[in-house]
Amino acid sequence: MPRALVRISTFLTLAVLLFSTWSFAKPRPAAALDPFTGYLMAHFIGESARGEQIYLAHSKDGRNWTDLNSGGPVLLSTVGTQGVRDPALVRSPAGDRYWIIATDLRIASGTSWSDAANRGSKSLVVWESRDLVNWSVPRLINVAGGISGAGDAWAPEAIYNPATGDYVIYWATNSALNGVTKHRVWYVRTSDFRTVTAPQLYIDRGTGQGVIDTQIIEVPSSLGGYRYYRASADGQITVEGSNTILGTWTRIGDLQRLGISNGATGGNVVEGPMWAQTNGTNEWHLWLDQYATGRGYMPVRSTNLGSTQNFATRTDYSLGTNRKRHGSILNLTGAEESRVLGKWGSSATVKRIQSYNQQTRYVRHSNFDVRIDASVSPVQDSQFRVVPGLANSSGYVSFESVNYPGYYLRHYDYDGVLAANDGSTTFAADATFKQVAGLADGSWSSFQSYNYPTRYLRHYNYLLRVDPISTATERGDATFRITN
Structure with missing residues (x-):
């Protein structure tokens, strides 16, 4: 490519860029009422050379997983630290747009955890798609820059908020507040995952207890008494309920009786809570990353999220070859599942x-x-x-x-x-x-x-x-x- 290039008009430049970004396919949107037929998990695999990138796995039953793309990454970050962790999959209510947001962090590059937490990236990495298989180039959005003394922006999640007609992005930032430096969960609002509102404090457990990982799931039937449930790694794995995403949350319980904690009471020490509803049923699994023992995710089953007394561990699951680290699960419609498997499944054609x-x-x-x-x-x-x-x-x-x-x-x-x-x-x-x-x-x-x-x-x-x-x-x- 010689350095001297033919000048192209602004209109043509924009037209070609938009066309090249989105012209692969115009799939039928995965409408909200379409039945779900499978599951897609986005995750990273660890601190290896390419472990901190986007990996995908597929499941038909929500418990047994197969690595996609022959176990290789499906997206690589070329921005920020050039590594990503903790990916979250987000679908628009109409099913015509998707995003992946992730922590901008690559420990494998030699970064220490202290540097990452205190002098790390304040931005998140974002990919965007119209069909779940062809993704934009990654971009950064600065979410924590407006937090005084912010040291990082970790473990992002996002959920559509019908009360405001936009999305709530929430994540953990390490910063000083009221004389105490620790990780707290903050949030911003966005309609396009490009521009965001000023960050607001979302979860602060008080005293010296930090919180990094939290994830919300919507239960439209409000089974158990609430429309939304969230699980947070805050020393325990704490489950809360609310009828509004940005309103008051009520503590329901934790998993101590199962011998599971986030370190406060020992036992099986886990992080990265990840919700998924079993398609067509009133059954949910809360997947927990057993990082302390390196065993990867395990599922905890519930048929009523309004009480932690019915939560139970199970052993009839498999995770495939790759180790699954902190990620998220998207229930797939038949159209989405067909596209995902067509590109990255075992029958996908490579040349x-x-x-x-x-x-x-x-x-x-x-x-x-x-x-x-x-x-x-x-x-x-x-x-x-x-x-x-x-x-x-x-x-x-x-x-x-x-x-x-x-x-x-x-x-x-x-x-x-x-x-x-x-x-x-x-x-x-x-x-x-x-x-x-x-x-x-x-x-x-x-x-x-x-x-x-x-x-x-x-x-x-x-x-x-x-x-x-x-x-x-x-x-x-x-x-x-x-x-x-």
């Missing part, structure tokens, strides 16, 4: 790109450079999703990495690289190619650059480039086959 004149070699990324190699290990480095072109979805394609989701094959100064989609029109154009009949063999394919149509993808000394093609050797170098 490899085989060289025509070096047929033991396949296009792969290595240290974010793109080349052709034989015996690629791990094989995921040579696997791509062939998606509609980011700059033009009609007759053009783009190649998204399977194990680096959100990263695409693009050219930069005519060199082939793997790079994160920054949402710009320049990136979209550099990552878009027209699939045409193979220049060396019409039964194969060649890939013409979208913004430099006299140039094609080819390998040279095994490195991928976009070049003009004239000789027989160059035609062979520029010919490939997309294969499973």
Whole structure:
């Protein structure tokens, strides 16, 4: 991509950007009254090199989980600390818009917990989607900047508030208040997950007790006496009820009798409470992250959230291969479930790109450079999703990495690289190619650059480039086959 670019009008720039961001599909919205058929869990897996990113798992019964995307991350953060924890899935009431919000934190980078809590990010990472499978580039929203002495912004959640017609985002911030420094839960309101109101204090347990993790679930039938229930990790796992999200909450109880706490009374020490209603029933599970023992999530069952006396642990569940850390669960409609499994399920199609004149070699990324190699290990480095072109979805394609989701094959100064989609029109154009009949063999394919149509993808000394093609050797170098 030469530095000198053709100027595009403001109107066209905005049009292309919006088109490239949202043109993949116009699915039928998951209307609020559609029956739910499955479950989607968003989570992170720990402090490994790529553990603090967005992972997904699927379940048909709400208890037994299968990792999606072959166990790899489905979204990578390229903003802030370039790591995320504690993701929350949010659906609009009409089912036509979705968001993932997450803590902007990457302990694996060498950050200490003290630095993270006292000098950490005051922003949250946000992704947005219209179909639950094609996501925007990540962005930051500063939620805690208005809190005096704020040290961080952790464990975000969000819920639609019909009383105000917008969303309440709530999270924990470590700061001093009334001479006491600790984590308290704060909230802001938003209608678009871009602009927010000034932060307001939401949960403060008093004395020296901090609270970080809390999650609210809506029970429209008000079974148990309340429309909303929340579970908070505040030394115990405290369950409360209310009929308004921003009104007064009544303490219902905790899980001490089950030998479960958040550390105040020992036993099985857990965090990250995560609610889910069993589809079509008056049964709920409160999933708890057994972080102290490293065993991951466990479910606690209830058929009436208005009393903790009926809460009971259960053992008939499985979590798949990945360790599930603090996340959230979304009940899926049939349309949503079909899209999610179609992209990331076991039957989802991923492709490899085989060289025509070096047929033991396949296009792969290595240290974010793109080349052709034989015996690629791990094989995921040579696997791509062939998606509609980011700059033009009609007759053009783009190649998204399977194990680096959100990263695409693009050219930069005519060199082939793997790079994160920054949402710009320049990136979209550099990552878009027209699939045409193979220049060396019409039964194969060649890939013409979208913004430099006299140039094609080819390998040279095994490195991928976009070049003009004239000789027989160059035609062979520029010919490939997309294969499973």
